[in-house]
Amino acid sequence: MSAVSVIIPARDAEDTLARTLDSLLAQEMHDWHAVIVNDGSSDATGAIAGRYCDRDPRLAMVETGGLGLAAARNEGLRHARGNALFFIDSDDWIAPDHLKWLSIGLERDQAADASFCGYLRVTPAGKGFMPRFDPAIAVDPVGTFSRRNPLAPHGVLLRRDPVERLGGFDTAFRTCEDWDMWQRLALSGCAFVPIRDLHARYRLRPGSLSTDLVQLFGDAQRVIARGCFEAGLxxxxxxxxxxxxxxxxxxxxxxxxxxxxxxxxxxxxxxxxxxxxxxxxxxxxxxxxxxxxxxxxxxxxxxxxxxxxxxxxxxxxxxxxxxxxxxxxxxxxLGIVPGRLTELVSVVIPAYKADGFIAETLQSVMTQSHRALEIVVVDDGSPDATAAQVLKFAAEDPRIALMQQDNAGVAAARNRGWKCAASDLIAFVDADDLWAPTKIERQLAALKAAGERAGLAYTWYARIDEEGRVTSLSHRPRAEGDVLHAIMHGNFVGNGSAALMTREALEYAGGFDSSLHERGAQGCEDLAIYFRIAEKFRFALVPEPLTGYRVMDGNMSSDMLRMLRSFDLVAAEMAARYPQYRREILKGRKFYLEWSLLAAAERGDFRSMVKLLPEFLAQAPFAALGVLLTRVPRALVRGRRQRFSGGSRRRQGHVPVRFVIGSCEEGYGQGS
Structure with a gap:
């Protein structure tokens, strides 16, 4: 007997059933059996279900003749094998650890008859927003379910016996049959144990939210009336x-x-x-x-x-x-100041294995003085708690939306975010970088002042360490206006978190180059897009270090060899399109090699140094020897001092200060 029986009613679900079943097959818990109830579908639902049943013996299908949702669930219940029941509709899905944590909760509390979690609404574009979790269910289930239904069907794992004692779902309900079930379980004395930081995914589709609101309201009145009466209200x-x-x-x-x-x-x-x-x-x-x-x-x-x-x-x-x-x-x-014209900015945050830093990144974005923000985090297949961290913030701030995808690299994550952004003004920040509170406000002003041809506004940046302490300030480029010649010398913007772009500029550039990731050369996607934007659009500059760029072992910019491959691929594209700038591009490569060599020396990364040095010598032998004899020894000493002292990389005599971000406790600001 399987531990959990999963029951999936499906009718005309050819567009969504595969996603539901894929999420089930991806579960970290393997001890389950699923019954797909094909309830009179007129499309390819049955064929899709049949193919999945052929792939995995844990899946089975039964056919019914359009009985409705409650009756279809009851039919699945008759074929169930497990001691616990899990109901999921054919257009919803769950995270890989979903069944595991619901099962653990039920096993740990033998007095409980159900474990429950929150749920996340997901738009047709894949944006999840306003996660909902109601801990009151565990304290007063009768009182809670007498007034409202804060659960999604696939946010609950039920012991089988109480459900069968109640006779399954009430087929007299066309809607609210799940609410009716939770309420009857509560009235029969069942206890519900909460599983925090877990959310079922609830798909929103036009018309999917009980199209007949009159029927929904009528059914809800019946449930509320009974619940209030039984609760003595x-x-x-x-x-x-x-x-x-x-x-x-x-x-x-x-x-x-x-x-x-x-x-x-x-x-x-x-x-x-x-x-x-x-x-x-x-x-x-x-x-x-x-x-x-x-x-x-x-x-x-x-x-x-x-x-x-x-x-x-x-x-x-x-x-x-x-x-x-x-x-x-x-x-x-929503970040709207009543009576004032509001300029929405969409912020896209690509995130991969970012649970250690994304909370601070989100705080720095949420507390911008310009409050009218759409904040889209694209989780690029993180195996850690990145998504859970994001949802904690999204539960408090409705401006935050979460998108999730299989790992495809930072360029693909950024592209997915900006293509479905609500604004034509889009800013990007990596999930370990920080923004000063006035960054977006100052960039909007600079972009507006630069005129109609402006497609990008950037700020200077400060390098920060793992603790968010400033280790050094960036060089202070003055490139603005027409910057095509300047970009040939290298990425003066410096990173992917300092720029605010227009949608027109992004579309002209074709978005970020995801082929670099596919070629094992991820890293210089930002240089590539800045170059392409510079071909047509003017750049605006905010001459203040308003971006905190985190440099540390293990993040993407620390892989010098891959970054060099990425740089060379982008430089080759630049030289092919503008051969007259080949000399400037080579100078930019020389500077990049020097910077990479010194950074590797500071970290004590001798393997990278050995591979970078021949490249440097081949391109600029005299300059390379000069750096090797004078600057590399100092970098080695600096790095050794840092590792022995446990301090971060900073100039001699530099007093460590934290990069300043806004405080959530002080509110989100009252700016533009």
């Missing part, structure tokens, strides 16, 4: 719960651009205290975005229309004295 409390759910339905409909009409005289107006405004605004924003299949950040360019829609749906539902406060609270969550 007053009729007034039940009416208030009805009013809250009706407001949620109205917000979903508003997000869908649909009319939603109820006789509001049937429900009390919701009175909000000062502390209730923020939670009401958050609930309305969640519902509106779910209906629209958009992230909160994607609403910002449409805020004039969105704010009118929100104000309209609040009329008659929220007490009049609180309506403006709720709309203002939504605006604040």
């Amino acid at each position: 007053s009729a007034e409390a039940a009416s208030t719960s009805f009013a809250w759910f009706e407001l949620w339905c109205a917000a979903v409909a508003a997000g869908q651009g649909r009319a939603w009409r109820n006789d509001l005289r049937d429900f009390p107006q919701i009175a909000l205290g000062p502390r209730d405004v923020a939670s009401a605004a958050r609930m309305i924003l969640e519902a509106f975005c779910s209906g629209a299949c958009r992230t909160p950040g994607e609403l910002v360019p449409h805020w004039p229309q969105v704010s009118v829609s929100l104000a309209h749906l609040l009329q008659g539902r929220i007490a009049a004295q609180s309506q403006h406060s709720v709309v203002d609270a939504v605006a604040q969550m």
